[in-house]
Amino acid sequence: MTTAVEFGRSERQEPYPGPLLEVRDLHVEFKTRDGVAKAVNGVNYTVSAGETLAVLGESGSGKSVTAQAIMGILDMPPARIPQGEILYRGQDLLKMGREERRRIRGQRIAMIFQDALSSLNPVLSVGHQLGEMFRAHRGASRAEAKARSIELMDRVRIPAAKDRVSDYPHQFSGGMRQRIMIAMALALEPDLIIADEPTTALDVTVQAQVMDLLAELQAEYHMGLILITHDLGVVADVADKIAVMYAGRIVETAPVHELYASPAHPYTRGLLDSIPRLDQKGQELYAIKGLPPNLLRIPPGCAFNPRCPRAQEICRQEVPRLFDVTAADGTPAPGRGSACFFWKETLDDA
Amino acid sequence: MGSYIIRRVLQMIPVFLGATFLIFVMVYALPGDPIAAMFGDKAADPAQVASLRHKYYLDQPLWKQYLHYMNNLFHLDFGTSFTGRSVADIMADAFPVTIRLALVAFFFEIVVGLPLGVLSGLKRGTIWDTLVLIITLLVISIPVFVLGYIAQTVFATDLGWVTPTVQDSEDITQLILPGAVLAALSLAYVARLTRTSIGENLRADYIRTATAKGLPRRTIVTRHLLRNSLIPVVTFLGTDLGALMGGAIVTEGIFNIKGVGNILYRAIGQKEGPTVVGIVTVLVVVYLVASLLVDLLYAVLDPRIRYA
Numbered sequence: 001m002t003t004a005v006e007f008g009r010s011e012r013q014e015p016y017p018g019p020l021l022e023v024r025d026l027h028v029e030f031k032t033r034d035g036v037a038k039a040v041n042g043v044n045y046t047v048s049a050g051e052t053l054a055v056l057g058e059s060g061s062g063k064s065v066t067a068q069a070i071m072g073i074l075d076m077p078p079a080r081i082p083q084g085e086i087l088y089r090g091q092d093l094l095k096m097g098r099e100e101r102r103r104i105r106g107q108r109i110a111m112i113f114q115d116a117l118s119s120l121n122p123v124l125s126v127g128h129q130l131g132e133m134f135r136a137h138r139g140a141s142r143a144e145a146k147a148r149s150i151e152l153m154d155r156v157r158i159p160a161a162k163d164r165v166s167d168y169p170h171q172f173s174g175g176m177r178q179r180i181m182i183a184m185a186l187a188l189e190p191d192l193i194i195a196d197e198p199t200t201a202l203d204v205t206v207q208a209q210v211m212d213l214l215a216e217l218q219a220e221y222h223m224g225l226i227l228i229t230h231d232l233g234v235v236a237d238v239a240d241k242i243a244v245m246y247a248g249r250i251v252e253t254a255p256v257h258e259l260y261a262s263p264a265h266p267y268t269r270g271l272l273d274s275i276p277r278l279d280q281k282g283q284e285l286y287a288i289k290g291l292p293p294n295l296l297r298i299p300p301g302c303a304f305n306p307r308c309p310r311a312q313e314i315c316r317q318e319v320p321r322l323f324d325v326t327a328a329d330g331t332p333a334p335g336r337g338s339a340c341f342f343w344k345e346t347l348d349d350a
Numbered sequence: 351m352g353s354y355i356i357r358r359v360l361q362m363i364p365v366f367l368g369a370t371f372l373i374f375v376m377v378y379a380l381p382g383d384p385i386a387a388m389f390g391d392k393a394a395d396p397a398q399v400a401s402l403r404h405k406y407y408l409d410q411p412l413w414k415q416y417l418h419y420m421n422n423l424f425h426l427d428f429g430t431s432f433t434g435r436s437v438a439d440i441m442a443d444a445f446p447v448t449i450r451l452a453l454v455a456f457f458f459e460i461v462v463g464l465p466l467g468v469l470s471g472l473k474r475g476t477i478w479d480t481l482v483l484i485i486t487l488l489v490i491s492i493p494v495f496v497l498g499y500i501a502q503t504v505f506a507t508d509l510g511w512v513t514p515t516v517q518d519s520e521d522i523t524q525l526i527l528p529g530a531v532l533a534a535l536s537l538a539y540v541a542r543l544t545r546t547s548i549g550e551n552l553r554a555d556y557i558r559t560a561t562a563k564g565l566p567r568r569t570i571v572t573r574h575l576l577r578n579s580l581i582p583v584v585t586f587l588g589t590d591l592g593a594l595m596g597g598a599i600v601t602e603g604i605f606n607i608k609g610v611g612n613i614l615y616r617a618i619g620q621k622e623g624p625t626v627v628g629i630v631t632v633l634v635v636v637y638l639v640a641s642l643l644v645d646l647l648y649a650v651l652d653p654r655i656r657y658a
Contacts, residue, residue, distance in 0.1 A: 073561045106564030113562075118555040121574050122654055123581075132573075136565045168653040184563065 016089045019046035020191050020224045021070070021109075026084035028065050028248075030295075031077055037295040039065040041248035042084075044322075047192060047224040052215075054227045054235040054256070056271070057245035060292050063228045066245075067194045070226075071111050072101050088192075107137050110185035112214075114197040116177035120169035126153075126180050127165035133187035152183040156213060175206035182214060192224040199234060211238060232275060236260065241335055244268050247293050247303035250322065251339045264325045264338035264347045266308045302340070310342050355646070362638045367420075369634045370627070374416050377623045385432075406432070406624075419627065428628040431617075437628035440613060445632075448609035451602070452594035454522065454529030455536070459587065463537040464580075467544025471579070472571070474549055482545065486538035498531045498604040515606035528605040532598050536590050543586055547579040554578070581651045585644050592640030596633050 028040035040062040047053045057063045068074045070086055072093065086093040088109065093101060113119040121129060130152055131145030140148065146165065153161035156179040158172075169177055178198060185193050195214060199207040215238045218225045229235055235242060235256065242259050244252040244267065252265040263269045270288035290307035293299055299306055305315040318341075325336035325343055340346060385394075385402050403409045407418050422429060428437035470482035489497070505527055506514040516524045551557065552575060560574045599611040606612075610629060617625035649655045 071562050073558055102564050102566065104564070105562060111562045113555060113559060115555060119559045121556040121560070121578070123577050123652055124573070125653075132565060132569070133563060136563070136569060170654050181559075184559075 015049065016191075018090065019048045020089060021047045021226075022085075022087040023066065023070065024085040024087065026066060026069060026086065027082050028062070028069050028074065028079055029082060030079050032296070035296045038298060039079075039248050039295055040069070041298070043245070043248070043250055045243050045250065045253070047226055049191065049224055050219070050222045051241070052218065052225040052227055052239045054229060054239035054242045055245060056229060056232065056235060056242055058230055058292055060247075060295065061245040062248035063245050064196055065248075067111065067196055067226065067228055070194060071105060071109065073105075073111075103137070106133060106190070107188045108190050109192045109194065110188070110190040112178075112181050112185045112193060112195040112198045115201045116174065116181045117169060117201075119181060120177065122169060125166045125168055126172070129169075130165075130180070130184055130187060133184065137188055148187070152187055153180070155186070156180070156183040156217075158183075173206075174202050175210060178202060178206075178210050179213065182210070182217070186217060186221070189221055190223065192226070193218070194226045194228070196228045197230070198227075200229070200231065207234070214238070232271060244271070247298055248295065249303065249339060250337075251304065253322070253335065253337045254325070254333075255335050258333065258336060262347055264336065264343040265340045266310050266342075266346055267304050269346060269349075270307075310340075310346065312341070314341055351649075355642070358642050358645070362642075365638060366634060370420070370423075370631050371416060373627055373630045373634075374419065375412065377621075377626050378412060378415070380621055406430075423631065428631075429624040431622050431625045432620075433622075437624050440625055441610075441629060441632060444608060444610045444613045444629075447607060448595060448598075448602075448611065450520075450522065451525050451529055451532065451598070451607060451609055452591065454525045455533035455594055456587070456591055458530055458533035459537045459540050459590065462533075463540030464544055464583065466537075466541040467583070468548060468576070470541070471545040471548025471552070474545075474552075479545075482541060486541050489534045489538040494531065494535065494598075494600045495604065497534055498528075498601055501527055501531050502604060525607075528601050528607060531604075532594070532601040536594075540583060540586065544579065544583050547582050548575065551575055551579045577651075581648070584651060585648055588640060588644035588647060592637050592644075595636050595640070 023043055023045050026040055026043045027038070030037040030039055039060075043062065043066050045053060045055075055063045055066070065074070065079075069079075069081060070093070074081075081094060084094070088104065093104065096104075120126070127146055127149045130149035131140070131142070134140035134145045134148050135142075150161045150165050153165060158164060158176055158179055164172075169180070172180065178201075181198075185195075193214075198214065199210050202210060211234060214225070217223075227235065227239060239256045241253065241255050243250045244259075244265065246267050252259065252263065252268045254264070259268065260272065263272055267288070270286075273286040274288060276285055288307055293303055293306075299316075301314075301316040301318055302308070302311070302320050305311040308315065320339045320341050322337040322339045323343055325333050325338050325347065327333045338346070385399055385406070385408065389399075400409070407415050410418070419429065426438075428441070430436055431440060466482050466486075470479040473479050502514050505511050512524065512527050516528060518524060556578075557570065557574055560570045565574075596610065598609070599615045601607070602609045602612040603615065610633075614626065614629050616622075617629070
C-alpha cells in the first residue's frame with residue numbers, strides 16, 4: 001500500500017507564492033439563434049491555497065459559466081471567450097494548448113458537479129470511474145487503480161469500500177454518490193477544487209455532512225476551493241470570502257461575515273432580506289421584485305437598475321465599476337468592493 | 351435472473367399457442383380448395399378427393415385439425431405438404447439459405463451503419479452529418495424492390511460484376527449484393543438511431559464530468575460515450591436479426607434466392623397450408639427467442655436494469 005501512496009503524492013505541486021488562480025476581466029458569450037448571450041461580462045477574482053471563495057448568484061448569473069471556463073469544459077462554439085485571462089500559478093490557461101490544458105484538468109484543478117447521479121456514468125462501476133483518474137493521468141495498472149479507488153472511498157468515508165467498489169452509481173444513496181464525486185475530484189490531490197452547487201441535490205441533513213467533509217479535506221490538503229452556490233446558508237460556515245454575481249458581473253465582494261453583517265450592494269441586501277426568518281413568521285416573505293435580465297438584452301447602465309429600489313438616473317446610463325468599500329467610520333475594509341454608485345448609502349442603511 | 355428467464359420461457363407458451371392457432375385458422379379460412387386445385391382443370395374423382403381429404407385431415411372440423419397438427423408438432427412432425435414433400439425437409443433447405451443471407455445483411459448493418467451513425471453524431475452540423483442524413487433519407491424513402499432492381503441492373507447487367515440472380519446460395523460472394531440490398535433499410539435506421547443517441551449522450555452530464563477529469567478524448571468517446579449510446583442500437587439490431595431470419599420476400603424474389611421468404615410466398619399462393627403453418631411456427635419461436643435474448647442483452651449493457 002505504501003507504493004500506492006507515494007505514487008499518488010509524487011506529482012504534488014510546490015507551494016506557489018501568489019494566488020493559485022486569478023481570473024482577470026473574463027468575458028464569455030454564447031452564440032444563440034436569437035443573438036449573442038453575454039453570460040460573463042468582466043469577472044475578476046482570486047483564490048489562494050487553503051482559501052475558500054464562495055461565488056453566490058441566481059441561475060443565469062454566470063457563476064457556473066465562469067467555473068466551466070476555468071475548467072475548459074465549455075462547448076466552444078457556441079461559447080466564446082472574447083476577452084480575459086485565467087491565470088493558474090501565473091500561467092494563462094486560455095493560451096495553453098489542448099493537451100497541456102487537459103493535463104491540468106482533473107489533476108491540478110478538479111470539479112465537483114451538482115447532480116452526482118447524472119454526473120456519474122450510469123453504466124460504469126464507481127471503481128472504474130475513480131480508477132480512471134490514475135489510469136489516464138498516472139498510467140496506473142488496473143489493480144493499482146482499484147486499490148487506490150478503495151483507498152479514496154475510505155477517505156470520503158464510504159462504508160465497506162472494498163465491497164462497494166464494483167457497484168454502480170445508482171446503487172448508492174445521494175449523499176454517498178456526492179462523496180464519490182468528491183473522491184474523484186480529490187484523487188490526484190489537486191491544488192484547486194471547484195464545487196458547483198455540491199449540495200443542492202441533497203437532503204438538508206446530508207448537505208451538512210457533505211459540506212463538512214469537503215471543508216475538512218480542503219483544510220487537510222491545503223487546497224483552494226471555489227464554492228458555487230445560490231444558497232446563502234451553505235456559504236456562511238465554510239467560506240472565507242464571497243463574490244456575489246449578477247448578470248455576469250461581480251457586484252459585491254467581501255469577507256464572509258462582513259457581507260452578512262453589512263451588505264454594500266442593493267442586490268446582496270435583497271438576497272439577505274429574502275431569507276425566511278423565524279421572527280417574521282406569518283408575515284409575507286420579502287422578494288426582489290422583477291426577474292433577472294435576459295442575457296441577450298442586458299439593460300444599459302447597472303444591470304440591476306430595473307429591480308433596484310435605489311436606482312437613479314446615473315444607474316441607467318453608466319456601468320458602475322467595483323468601488324473599494326470602506327467602513328462607516330472611514331477606515332479601509334480590505335477585500336470589500338461594491339459595484340454600486342450608492343454603496344455608501346446602502347451600507348449606512350444596514 | 352434465472353427465475354426471470356424461466357418466467358419468460360413460460361410466458362412463451364401461451365404466445366406460441368395463440369400465434370400458431372391464429373395462423374392455422376387464417377390459412378384454412380382462405381378461400382379456395384387446395385385439393386380441387388391439385389387436379390387443375392381435370393374433373394376430380396370424388397373417391398380420390400375424399401381419400402386425399404382424409405389423408406390431409408381436411409375432413410375433420412377445424413379444431414380437430416389444429417389439435418392433430420399440434421400433436422404432431424410436439425413429436426417434431428411438421429406434416430407433409432400437398433406436393434408430398436415433408437415440410438421439415440422444405441424448411442431444412444430454406445432456412446440455411448435465409449440464415450446466410452441474414453448474416454450477410456447483418457454484417458453490413460453493423461460494419462456500415464454503426465460507423466456512419468457515430469461519424470455523423472460526433473460531427474453534428476458538419477458536411478459529413480448532412481451527407482449521412484441525406485443518404486439515409488434516400489435509402490429509407492426508396493422501396494426495396496426499386497433499390498433491388500437498380501442494384502441488379504447496375505452491378506449485374508451493366509457492370510457485369512455479379513450474376514443477376516443467385517446461382518449458388520452456398521457461395522457467400524453471390525450473396526453480397528442481395529445482402530446489401532436487404533440491409534439497406536435497417537442500415538439507414540441504425541445510422542440514424544446511432545446518430546441521435548450519440549447526440550443525446552454527448553450533452554449528458556457524465557460526459558462533461560469525463561471531460562473535467564482530464565481524460566483523453568479517445569477514452570471519453572469509446573469508454574463513456576459509445577458504451578451508453580449503443581444500448582438502444584444494440585436492442586434494435588437484436589430485434590432486426592430476428593426479423594431478418596424471417597426471410598425477405600422481396601429481396602429473395604428479385605435475386606431468385608430459395609430462402610424462407612421465397613418458399614413462404616409461393617406456399618401462400620398455392621394454399622400450401624402445412625408449409626405456411628410450419629414455417630410461421632418456426633418463425634414465431636425465432637422471434638420469441640430473439641426478443642428474450644435482446645432483453646437479456648439489455649440487462650448486460652445497462653446495469654440499472656435488473657430482472658428479478
